[in-house]
Amino acid sequence: MNLAAAILVDGLIDASWLFIVAVGLTLVFGVLNILNFAHGSLYAVGAYAAASAAGWYYGGQIGPAFFGYFVMLGAALLVAVAIGPLLERGVLRLFYRRDEVVLVLVTYALFLILEDATKLIWGVDPYYAYEPYGLLGNVSLFGLSYVGYDFALIALALVTGLLLWLGLNRTITGKVILAVIHDRDVSGAMGVNVNRVFVLAFTFGVFLAALGGAFTAPKISVQPGISISVILLSFAVVVIGGLGSVEGAAIAALIVGLARSAAIHLMPSAELFIVYLVMALVLALRPEGLFQRTTLRKI
Amino acid sequence: MGARLGTLAAALAAFAALALLGRMLPNWLVLVATLAFAKGLVALGLVVLMRGGLVSFGQGIFFCTGAYAAGLAMRSLGLSDAVLLVALGGVAALVLGLIIAPLLAGYRGIFFATLTLALSMIAYGILDKTYSLGGSDGINLHAPSFLGYRPPSSQAVSYALFVLTSLTTVVAAALCRIHFDSLRGLLSLAARDNEIRVEYLGASVRRVSGVNFAIAALLGGVGGALSALSLGHIDPDFTFWTTSGEFVFLAILSGYASVAAVFFASLIVELVRSFSSQYFPNTWQGALGIFLLLVILFLPQGLGSLVQRRRRASAKPVRVAEPVPAESGQ
Numbered sequence A: 001m002n003l004a005a006a007i008l009v010d011g012l013i014d015a016s017w018l019f020i021v022a023v024g025l026t027l028v029f030g031v032l033n034i035l036n037f038a039h040g041s042l043y044a045v046g047a048y049a050a051a052s053a054a055g056w057y058y059g060g061q062i063g064p065a066f067f068g069y070f071v072m073l074g075a076a077l078l079v080a081v082a083i084g085p086l087l088e089r090g091v092l093r094l095f096y097r098r099d100e101v102v103l104v105l106v107t108y109a110l111f112l113i114l115e116d117a118t119k120l121i122w123g124v125d126p127y128y129a130y131e132p133y134g135l136l137g138n139v140s141l142f143g144l145s146y147v148g149y150d151f152a153l154i155a156l157a158l159v160t161g162l163l164l165w166l167g168l169n170r171t172i173t174g175k176v177i178l179a180v181i182h183d184r185d186v187s188g189a190m191g192v193n194v195n196r197v198f199v200l201a202f203t204f205g206v207f208l209a210a211l212g213g214a215f216t217a218p219k220i221s222v223q224p225g226i227s228i229s230v231i232l233l234s235f236a237v238v239v240i241g242g243l244g245s246v247e248g249a250a251i252a253a254l255i256v257g258l259a260r261s262a263a264i265h266l267m268p269s270a271e272l273f274i275v276y277l278v279m280a281l282v283l284a285l286r287p288e289g290l291f292q293r294t295t296l297r298k299i
Numbered sequence B: 001m002g003a004r005l006g007t008l009a010a011a012l013a014a015f016a017a018l019a020l021l022g023r024m025l026p027n028w029l030v031l032v033a034t035l036a037f038a039k040g041l042v043a044l045g046l047v048v049l050m051r052g053g054l055v056s057f058g059q060g061i062f063f064c065t066g067a068y069a070a071g072l073a074m075r076s077l078g079l080s081d082a083v084l085l086v087a088l089g090g091v092a093a094l095v096l097g098l099i100i101a102p103l104l105a106g107y108r109g110i111f112f113a114t115l116t117l118a119l120s121m122i123a124y125g126i127l128d129k130t131y132s133l134g135g136s137d138g139i140n141l142h143a144p145s146f147l148g149y150r151p152p153s154s155q156a157v158s159y160a161l162f163v164l165t166s167l168t169t170v171v172a173a174a175l176c177r178i179h180f181d182s183l184r185g186l187l188s189l190a191a192r193d194n195e196i197r198v199e200y201l202g203a204s205v206r207r208v209s210g211v212n213f214a215i216a217a218l219l220g221g222v223g224g225a226l227s228a229l230s231l232g233h234i235d236p237d238f239t240f241w242t243t244s245g246e247f248v249f250l251a252i253l254s255g256y257a258s259v260a261a262v263f264f265a266s267l268i269v270e271l272v273r274s275f276s277s278q279y280f281p282n283t284w285q286g287a288l289g290i291f292l293l294l295v296i297l298f299l300p301q302g303l304g305s306l307v308q309r310r311r312r313a314s315a316k317p318v319r320v321a322e323p324v325p326a327e328s329g330q
Helices: A002-032 A039-059 A065-090 A100-122 A148-170 A172-182 A184-189 A194-219 A226-241 A246-266 A268-285 B002-024 B027-051 B060-076 B082-104 B109-129 B154-181 B183-193 B195-200 B205-231 B241-254 B259-279 B284-298 B304-314
Strands: A138-141 A144-147
Touching (some): A002 A039, A002 A144, A002 A194, A002 A226, A002 A246, A039 A065, A039 A100, A039 A194, A100 A226, A100 B109, A100 B241, A144 A148, A148 A194, A148 A246, A172 A194, A184 A194, A226 A246, A226 A268, B002 B154, B027 B154, B027 B183, B027 B205, B027 B241, B027 B259, B060 B082, B109 B241, B154 B183, B154 B205, B195 B205, B241 B259, B259 B284, B259 B304
16 A cells, blocks of 8 residues: 555656656647657756756855745746757758658757757766755655655646646637647648747747756756656657647656656666556557547648 | 679679778777678668668667677577677577567558667666676677687787678678669668558558568678677667667768768768767767768768769769659648
């Protein structure tokens, strides 16, 4: 019983940040048709930026402790605004008419470049931003003690998911984005400024990656290499959920989070293995992922 | 028929030149070239797949299978003959390829890429934790023998391995060239452009893709076994996604216009890596990324298209219709 509860809670916590990162990846794929390998690096940049910002904020005793969360949010926003349009307009735009797989390779190149860029900017020593982690105290649940911050992460994921859903389904801009996801060419013909939607969606995807990075930064030591495990996990989440599906990303993040925490509790050696096993099983049964709509085949 | 003979003659000449050159080059360069050619074989397999419109992001699984088959045969069965071990590596990878091919048959594009990636990462996860196979530390291998010949020094071993790798490389390259120009090879290009048309013309896309996949698996295994012998070490990183990514990188870099371009690209990348990882440990990957972006931007058909352009410019003025890129659907 205790074990099951522990698996469940740990899985939920894991799923929360995974969802935030993966939903950005799936949104970018939906709109731009790019499976962005560099997404993990953007997560890392967000984590570094937030760790630096939090270090600056708490190191200087600049304001009330709780305001530090907004500083981290601001760091993620700054990363998105600075990098998103630059990458989309400066690089990706040049490759849009190419094959999907070539585009993956383009983002792989971006991943290599961003990895070294972060090393140049932040060095190779780890950063720690532990102050925000302890701020919310501890919570006791099922006789186990959890850090309150982890539950705040779950809340953040819920809020992000809800806002994203409302934004996509209840606003004009959101509906325009959905139209572009559905058919790029026809929306263009109907007068949608597709380029603007691309910049917007990509920047928002970068923001989600950076947000995930910023708010997991207090839980981990921020150092080179964190991007790789993140991209591997969010890749699996997105493929399991169905490329481009927001609901799918949510369900898949839950599945992956629970599978991972079950593996960690029951069979620690199978942690990464189990994620890809789930992915292979889902793909074998539903080739397009859990939530992929059937698409017309154009000849 | 004449073209085939020409290809074989060119292959023989290339092999003779390589074997001679290997005598003169310093030992470290011979080692780098061996590894580059071995990896080039895997990339060549990927090129075969790519001509049919499929890209595998998990080619490392065959590379790794070949390496582990050779390594385990050496450790457990006491085999030490390099030719036998390389053949064994190739066969093991081919068998694995034939087993997983039906699973992959229905997938195209990004789904094929991600599913192959998933399979290779599963293999990584298994090997990483299987301590009887060395776990994440891997296994060290000793020097192989060559058809009864036991090289007296480590330099002689690396030269002998270089000769074996070169021979395998030119044979594989020549056979691939012949395959590319054959009916089935040309059907691959047609399937890449439009599968439905090919089916209506009466050919089986499934069979074409299956043959390409098997060739790629075989070449991956052979390349893996050769790499294992030349490195003297195998570990689960052989099937890690970065290794697979490197093969895709090589294949895109070289394109499918020229077979030889694959090995040139592989040699360049391996040289750049060994220099820059020594002198610029923190920036060389970024430089590689920029290089890759520039190649994709300015040479969409890869380095091989340079050769083809020149050949076409000097050939008799027969216009060969460029394949029209399919309209991107979404």
